[in-house]
Amino acid sequence: MSEQQLFKVTIDNITIEVAPGTTILEAARKIGGEVAPPAMCYYSKLKGSGGKCRTCLVEVSKGSEKDPRPMPKLVASCRTTVMDGMEVKNITSERVVDARAGVVELLLINHPLDCPVCDQAGECHLQDLSYEHGNAGTRYEFQRRTFKKHDLGQYIQLHMTRCILCYRCVFTADQLTNKREHGVLDRGDHAQIATFIEKNLDNDFIGNVIDVCPVGALTDKTFRFKNRVWFLKPVNAHCDCPKCSGKVTLWYRGEEVFRVTARKDQWGEVEDWICNECRFDKKKTSDWVIEGPREISRQSVISLNHYVGMQKPKETFEAVMDGRKPRMFMDIHDVSEVNRPDVDLSLIDGPAHSDDFNKTNKKD
Numbered sequence: 001m002s003e004q005q006l007f008k009v010t011i012d013n014i015t016i017e018v019a020p021g022t023t024i025l026e027a028a029r030k031i032g033g034e035v036a037p038p039a040m041c042y043y044s045k046l047k048g049s050g051g052k053c054r055t056c057l058v059e060v061s062k063g064s065e066k067d068p069r070p071m072p073k074l075v076a077s078c079r080t081t082v083m084d085g086m087e088v089k090n091i092t093s094e095r096v097v098d099a100r101a102g103v104v105e106l107l108l109i110n111h112p113l114d115c116p117v118c119d120q121a122g123e124c125h126l127q128d129l130s131y132e133h134g135n136a137g138t139r140y141e142f143q144r145r146t147f148k149k150h151d152l153g154q155y156i157q158l159h160m161t162r163c164i165l166c167y168r169c170v171f172t173a174d175q176l177t178n179k180r181e182h183g184v185l186d187r188g189d190h191a192q193i194a195t196f197i198e199k200n201l202d203n204d205f206i207g208n209v210i211d212v213c214p215v216g217a218l219t220d221k222t223f224r225f226k227n228r229v230w231f232l233k234p235v236n237a238h239c240d241c242p243k244c245s246g247k248v249t250l251w252y253r254g255e256e257v258f259r260v261t262a263r264k265d266q267w268g269e270v271e272d273w274i275c276n277e278c279r280f281d282k283k284k285t286s287d288w289v290i291e292g293p294r295e296i297s298r299q300s301v302i303s304l305n306h307y308v309g310m311q312k313p314k315e316t317f318e319a320v321m322d323g324r325k326p327r328m329f330m331d332i333h334d335v336s337e338v339n340r341p342d343v344d345l346s347l348i349d350g351p352a353h354s355d356d357f358n359k360t361n362k363k364d
């Protein structure tokens, strides 16, 4: 069998070889770090996702080896496949940096200032995006959009004002559950996530929409307002579940499990989908086999105070002084009279001062 020919693509001056059909975004993720464009709607595990939010825009400065003309407009990297010899600029392009700031401004135009009370705060992709690519102020002077409240049932809370219409939850419900009940209704400024008629979302796997939502539009009612994520300690655990993988992250504060989520990879995507029962009903340590602490990116606020794999700094003094402790370097008795055998500090009334050492405060 002949080996598949690979395409060479250069992104931010780093060249990599990928299979034909790979998108620029996936190629950039192979390089990793800042070269990978942010993605608010693309989700590698969901078919048809991407192409909605425009946060992943990149500049194609050379189309391919055969046709080296640059692409005139910035392109969505999650929807554009690589060509052999293609050259792409992400963070090295001023046009991209400028356009991304514009996209963030647009995403935030109607967004409420809910971060202090929003359950997603601390693990919100929109917060990260705004911090890394956004502008400090807004030029928007009109009243922000509001929506009629939709009740999605006992487990999931919808805050439509925070939704960025990425469609991930719609694809999740469509592809993971066998009874899809919600979608994007209306168009343009009125577009909203809703059930077709006032209905609960009660499929076995519907809880996964909470994990795929990049913002705090869909949150877990069993965890709502109970704690801030950075106070919780994530721990990997599994159980023998007949419905799902049973591989989860438990979020502890003290001995109490505050919430159960699926495990997420470095791109914030769910590794294995989990069922509603594991997510909402198993909130006791005895329900799980604990594996150990979940590794969290050091850049995340959640990693604060969680010292996993900590390496203590080497004691240089001890190493160079053949194991002698630093405090033994200087014998204080040589330079101070404080502990002179003839002065008993316990007999001094009040704090000691230099005169005490000149007095005849001697032991008998």
Ligand code: SF4
Residues within 6 Å of the ligand: 111, 112, 113, 114, 115, 116, 118, 119, 120, 121, 122, 124, 125, 126, 127, 162, 215, 216, 217
């Ligand atoms: S969704 Fe994110 S940006 Fe919006 S209020 Fe919640 S934490 Fe803040």
Ligand code: SF4
Residues within 6 Å of the ligand: 162, 163, 164, 165, 166, 167, 168, 169, 170, 193, 209, 212, 213, 214, 215, 217, 218
């Ligand atoms: S509710 Fe969340 S996942 Fe669904 S479209 Fe809105 S932002 Fe995306």
Ligand code: FES
Residues within 6 Å of the ligand: 038, 039, 040, 041, 042, 050, 051, 052, 053, 054, 055, 056, 057, 076, 077, 078, 079
């Ligand atoms: S991630 Fe590419 S358009 Fe949203």
